[in-house]
Amino acid sequence: MNKMESLYEALANLDGFIYPNEIALNWDLLIVMYPYITGLVAGAFILASLNRVFDIKALKPTYDISLLTALAFMLVATMPLITHLGQPLRFYEMLITPHLTSAMAIFGFVYLWYLMVVLLLEIWFDYRYDMVIWSQQKKGFMKFFYKALTLWISDTSPESRKTDEKFGYFITVIGIPSAFLLHGYVGFIFGSIKANPWWSTVMMPVIFLFSAMVSGIALVMFIYMAINYLRKKKTDIFCLDTIAKYLFYILILDFTLESLDQIHRIYEADESFDILKILVRGKLFFTFFIMQIGIGTLIPITTLGFLQFRKPREKIRKILYLIISIFVLVGIFFMRWNVVIGGQLFSKSFYGFTSYKVNLIGGTDVSLSLLWFIVPFFILAFLIWLLPPWKKFVEKTN
Amino acid sequence: MVVKKGNFNRRDFIKHSGMLAGGVVLVSLLNPFKLVFATKKPEGNGKWYGIGIDIEKCIGCGSCARACKIENDVPNEPFFFRNWVEQYTIMNDGQIKVSSPNGGIDGFKQPVPDEAIYKTFFVPKMCNHCAKSPCTQVCPVGASFESPEGLALVDQSYCIGCGYCVQACPYGCRYIDPKKGVVDKCTLCYHRLEKGLNPACMMACPTGARIYGDLNDKESGLSIFIKENNCAVLKPQLNTGSKLFYNALSQEVH
Amino acid sequence: MPLQVKRLLLAFAVFIGIMLVLKYFLTPDSWREYGAYRGKALTEISGKEAKYVEMETCAECHDTIAELKTQGLHVSVQCEICHGPGYKHADDPDINDLEIPRERQFCLRCHTKNMASPQAVIKQIDAVEHNEGEECITCHNPHQPWL
Numbered sequence: 001m002n003k004m005e006s007l008y009e010a011l012a013n014l015d016g017f018i019y020p021n022e023i024a025l026n027w028d029l030l031i032v033m034y035p036y037i038t039g040l041v042a043g044a045f046i047l048a049s050l051n052r053v054f055d056i057k058a059l060k061p062t063y064d065i066s067l068l069t070a071l072a073f074m075l076v077a078t079m080p081l082i083t084h085l086g087q088p089l090r091f092y093e094m095l096i097t098p099h100l101t102s103a104m105a106i107f108g109f110v111y112l113w114y115l116m117v118v119l120l121l122e123i124w125f126d127y128r129y130d131m132v133i134w135s136q137q138k139k140g141f142m143k144f145f146y147k148a149l150t151l152w153i154s155d156t157s158p159e160s161r162k163t164d165e166k167f168g169y170f171i172t173v174i175g176i177p178s179a180f181l182l183h184g185y186v187g188f189i190f191g192s193i194k195a196n197p198w199w200s201t202v203m204m205p206v207i208f209l210f211s212a213m214v215s216g217i218a219l220v221m222f223i224y225m226a227i228n229y230l231r232k233k234k235t236d237i238f239c240l241d242t243i244a245k246y247l248f249y250i251l252i253l254d255f256t257l258e259s260l261d262q263i264h265r266i267y268e269a270d271e272s273f274d275i276l277k278i279l280v281r282g283k284l285f286f287t288f289f290i291m292q293i294g295i296g297t298l299i300p301i302t303t304l305g306f307l308q309f310r311k312p313r314e315k316i317r318k319i320l321y322l323i324i325s326i327f328v329l330v331g332i333f334f335m336r337w338n339v340v341i342g343g344q345l346f347s348k349s350f351y352g353f354t355s356y357k358v359n360l361i362g363g364t365d366v367s368l369s370l371l372w373f374i375v376p377f378f379i380l381a382f383l384i385w386l387l388p389p390w391k392k393f394v395e396k397t398n
Numbered sequence: 399m400v401v402k403k404g405n406f407n408r409r410d411f412i413k414h415s416g417m418l419a420g421g422v423v424l425v426s427l428l429n430p431f432k433l434v435f436a437t438k439k440p441e442g443n444g445k446w447y448g449i450g451i452d453i454e455k456c457i458g459c460g461s462c463a464r465a466c467k468i469e470n471d472v473p474n475e476p477f478f479f480r481n482w483v484e485q486y487t488i489m490n491d492g493q494i495k496v497s498s499p500n501g502g503i504d505g506f507k508q509p510v511p512d513e514a515i516y517k518t519f520f521v522p523k524m525c526n527h528c529a530k531s532p533c534t535q536v537c538p539v540g541a542s543f544e545s546p547e548g549l550a551l552v553d554q555s556y557c558i559g560c561g562y563c564v565q566a567c568p569y570g571c572r573y574i575d576p577k578k579g580v581v582d583k584c585t586l587c588y589h590r591l592e593k594g595l596n597p598a599c600m601m602a603c604p605t606g607a608r609i610y611g612d613l614n615d616k617e618s619g620l621s622i623f624i625k626e627n628n629c630a631v632l633k634p635q636l637n638t639g640s641k642l643f644y645n646a647l648s649q650e651v652h
Numbered sequence: 653m654p655l656q657v658k659r660l661l662l663a664f665a666v667f668i669g670i671m672l673v674l675k676y677f678l679t680p681d682s683w684r685e686y687g688a689y690r691g692k693a694l695t696e697i698s699g700k701e702a703k704y705v706e707m708e709t710c711a712e713c714h715d716t717i718a719e720l721k722t723q724g725l726h727v728s729v730q731c732e733i734c735h736g737p738g739y740k741h742a743d744d745p746d747i748n749d750l751e752i753p754r755e756r757q758f759c760l761r762c763h764t765k766n767m768a769s770p771q772a773v774i775k776q777i778d779a780v781e782h783n784e785g786e787e788c789i790t791c792h793n794p795h796q797p798w799l
Contacts, residue, residue: 021479023477101536160656347570454770459761468737520768540690541689556690595706
């Protein structure tokens, strides 16, 4: 079904009154994907920083995996946006003539800052010594590649390693507020639109940030288990327990913040409340109550909470962690869906609703979204092949 | 080769974060960053366009919507409008029914028999050409801007089609042109104003319900219209600086 | 300064340098002429051709009908509302692509009874009671409609 046909169908399914231009839902599945992917980046990075800055040694096995995961998803993060544009080839204009009052324009630079100064630099400092050794071991093109990656530095002395440690630590420290900025900014892009009462709340950047942390931690947990399964290696259960513990704490924080936002909205019941109540109870019922709250929040919180007190056998715990991480990832996706799609389903006249049907077969928004979600896993596989965490030399002291 | 981290983790972190935060505050004091994008009114004899709509004169013929689509090559489908007309029907039991079939281009029918109606009227809608427009504030590349005369315009050869402005407009005035992939909206027929003609919708209205003029000129038709009538703007609580003044705007209109 | 930092600073300097060069070459010429936008856009937008020519232009040739109209109730109705945009015809009178709507439904768009339509401003009729099926122009001259 092409675009016009889907619009005619939406017109037939109109509920109440909407401004005529509101029939078309402009920010579709791709725009749901974009905060989801940047959230995974920020969350994975925070997990890495828990190890590096806050010295939680139990997370050491996942340190490099978190960073590489963050990088893999970061490289793809802008692609949903660019492919969504009406004029994708003009995307460079945002970096050349950014309009400085626009949050979206500033985001281009926040993204570049985080990618280049935080992620790439931290991984570089972390792997520099190993890349030098690998460049000496390999031959041919790979030798040249590793040499280029090390910027043609061949210093392997202990002093240089000390410098690497020092600067890497410093970058991680800067990286924490930068990660907050990266994903808080995405929340601000929505939270600053006064025209849309579903989006316009002070809590939006904070909610986005904490749900990002939740999704990133769950992703690393899943990837860590997947990598060990593929490599047929034993998973460090203490590491998994620690990740689960932090996932639990941050899930509670996230749930509290989102509940606060909703309770405040329900209590104040301003002019937008009547239509939003119908929205949440009607069109968003499945995605909000069942998926986001039920599967994405309540089941993980109760399970992880239970596991803090009673720890069953390792095998059972691993299965539980696997299921919980997938539930959380799905739940956070639907949180993004509820914000982005939900905000466009009701009319700004507060008199009605339009509809949005995801074209599961042949729709470009679905195929592109799936593409941008799957590609980072391939990039991650490449990065792990290029920079294998378990082949690093000399156990670095924390 | 032991890097002594020990107790310095959290202290370092707080120190660095404090430096970062302090730096941001300092920079923002030195160079206050302009959050609200408000165009300054032109000094001297520059025009500052506004619009006036008299709801007591609107007959719901839809000539304005129809003329606009023809003049500005707006796609004919019922999903894209630069301006449109809404019919409000408030029933005796308090229900509010609003409709805008094809933007009002083909005229209207009442949805309920006359006996059940408490109050009913037409409301033409169009771009409010806000003085503090949220749509120009959020454009990431500067393709949506305010002209020196106070009109919110779109540079269609520069627009990237991100749709941020469409989300930011509280009045639903913008749409993404399906063929061009960029944003389109009412320009107050800027191309006609330069030639000494009136905007298509103003010209088309048979009852004179729509007027426009220079808000800087206190003798202009629009300034007198605002002075002699009780005018209101849509969604004043959003502080958009809307320059579209309605006479006899009822509180059910959003 | 450690070698790593020197090389990194160099790499970043190169990157920023490339960005600045790109910015210089890709920024449009008329940028910031009047504000944070392409100044040339104003001329591009105003250069579009106007399609409706307005009554004075029609009256230059069709003066009799224009005179007749000023004496009737349709004085405030622009010619082009009923006949369509006249820019092609005004440029070259041999091109006659204007419409001459005769159907009853056309007049009813404005004149059908609707409680929301102010009676003081426009005369309205009940489409069923008032000569159903007849063309309005059988009795009413559209340029001077009141009998």
